[in-house]
Amino acid sequence: MSQVVYITVEPSEQTCVDGISQKQSGWIHEHLIESADPVKGRQFRASHHIPKGTCLLVDRPYAVIPVVDEPAVNDNLICNNPACNRRAPRAERYSCLNACIQDVAWCSSICKDADKSRHDFECTWLKRYAESIRNKLGEYEFGMLWLIVRLLATRHVELQEHGSMTGSQTRRFKHGWEAIDSLCGSSGTWSHDQVKSWTTLVKKYLKSSPALPHGLSTDRILHLICQEEANSFGLYPRETGHFPPPSPPIDRGEQFAAAVYPTAAIANHSCVPNIIHKPNDEGHMVFTASRDIFPGQECCISYFDLTQHSELDSRRGHLRKSFRFVCHCDRCVSEEPAEDTVEWSAMPLTDDTI
Numbered sequence: 001m002s003q004v005v006y007i008t009v010e011p012s013e014q015t016c017v018d019g020i021s022q023k024q025s026g027w028i029h030e031h032l033i034e035s036a037d038p039v040k041g042r043q044f045r046a047s048h049h050i051p052k053g054t055c056l057l058v059d060r061p062y063a064v065i066p067v068v069d070e071p072a073v074n075d076n077l078i079c080n081n082p083a084c085n086r087r088a089p090r091a092e093r094y095s096c097l098n099a100c101i102q103d104v105a106w107c108s109s110i111c112k113d114a115d116k117s118r119h120d121f122e123c124t125w126l127k128r129y130a131e132s133i134r135n136k137l138g139e140y141e142f143g144m145l146w147l148i149v150r151l152l153a154t155r156h157v158e159l160q161e162h163g164s165m166t167g168s169q170t171r172r173f174k175h176g177w178e179a180i181d182s183l184c185g186s187s188g189t190w191s192h193d194q195v196k197s198w199t200t201l202v203k204k205y206l207k208s209s210p211a212l213p214h215g216l217s218t219d220r221i222l223h224l225i226c227q228e229e230a231n232s233f234g235l236y237p238r239e240t241g242h243f244p245p246p247s248p249p250i251d252r253g254e255q256f257a258a259a260v261y262p263t264a265a266i267a268n269h270s271c272v273p274n275i276i277h278k279p280n281d282e283g284h285m286v287f288t289a290s291r292d293i294f295p296g297q298e299c300c301i302s303y304f305d306l307t308q309h310s311e312l313d314s315r316r317g318h319l320r321k322s323f324r325f326v327c328h329c330d331r332c333v334s335e336e337p338a339e340d341t342v343e344w345s346a347m348p349l350t351d352d353t354i
């Protein structure tokens with residue numbers, strides 16, 4: 001293996017200065033702890049005072065896909081080696097010899113070689129299905145299915161390297177496939193019609209086969225889609241979560257990738273977030289405290305650009321539609337007119353309400 005591939009370092013051994021990761025793997029601030037909320041589920045809390053500007057988390061994606069228009073000519077396409085994820089400018093790119101899809105490229109021959117076993121897992125599937133999925137179902141569905149294939153590819157590499165899934169008993173947070181396995185989201189989270197449509201996609205495109213040898217049941221893959229849809233991040237070049245929104249507003253830029261992060265996925269949403277998040281140049285998700293956070297306080301990000309939805313109805317409507325939950329952040333609860341309290345929380349998350 002070359003020096004740019006996976007470097008596995010215990011989180012405690014790593015340092016983070018001014019929001020910049022010093023290592024290739026994940027890092028978690030010692031005062032950021034996991035706890036549980038009866039309504040929201042898992043959450044991050046501060047165990048001690050965390051000063052504004054503190055870097056809290058640098059998390060490496062378990063799987064990431066590029067999301068760009070016209071990949072062949074787009075300089076924002078990222079290197080497909082998951083240990084790199086840096087931009088792969090057109091002039092310096094290495095493509096797949098099997099010519100699977102143009103979205104797959106590496107920034108150097110070292111990255112291409114280092115990514116061989118992971119890409120081999122997805123290559124036949126991409127060659128066989130990518131074009132027809134894109135033509136029939138569009139870019140969103142293709143991206144979702146490809147991200148699932150990449151989750152399975154990383155699991156495949158993890159199994160090859162360790163023989164079994166590595167345990168997290170000695171760590172503060174689960175990692176690897178074990179962390180992906182424990183992500184929230186199930187068929188109960190999504191509408192009946194949505195689950196029915198995903199079931200059809202799983203049977204058609206994601207069943208275990210020689211083209212996609214994952215060995216998992218169709219139910220498990222359906223569950224993985226439900227988890228991925230509740231936990232994946234869009235990657236934008238600039239920060240998300242400034243509150244109050246600065247004037248003029250900060251445009252977070254155009255999405256260039258989508259990813260699933262094992263630890264960052266624990267962060268709940270708040271419409272008055274105390275964490276700003278942004279991917280670094282290697283696609284690692286970096287959390288930074290946007291104000292002082294006091295012991296016991298929940299640490300939250302914003303799941304969307306807060307300048308796009310300022311009123312309570314607009315914010316809650318957006319979260320219900322895109323993420324299928326009723327926001328119970330401090331700001332939404334405090335802005336609820338008394339008579340609305342029952343209405344919002346009693347409203348079922350069925351298709352006709354979104």
Ligand SMILES: C[S@@+](CC[C@H](N)C(=O)[O-])C[C@H]1O[C@@H](n2cnc3c(N)ncnc32)[C@H](O)[C@@H]1O
Binds near residue numbers: 230231265329
């Ligand atoms: C990315 S996960 C966050 C971690 C999650 N709480 C867990 O248990 O793993 C997103 C899910 O957390 C819950 N959630 C996040 N923010 C919330 C909020 N402001 N109000 C209510 N539920 C929230 C919703 O169930 C949502 O689907």
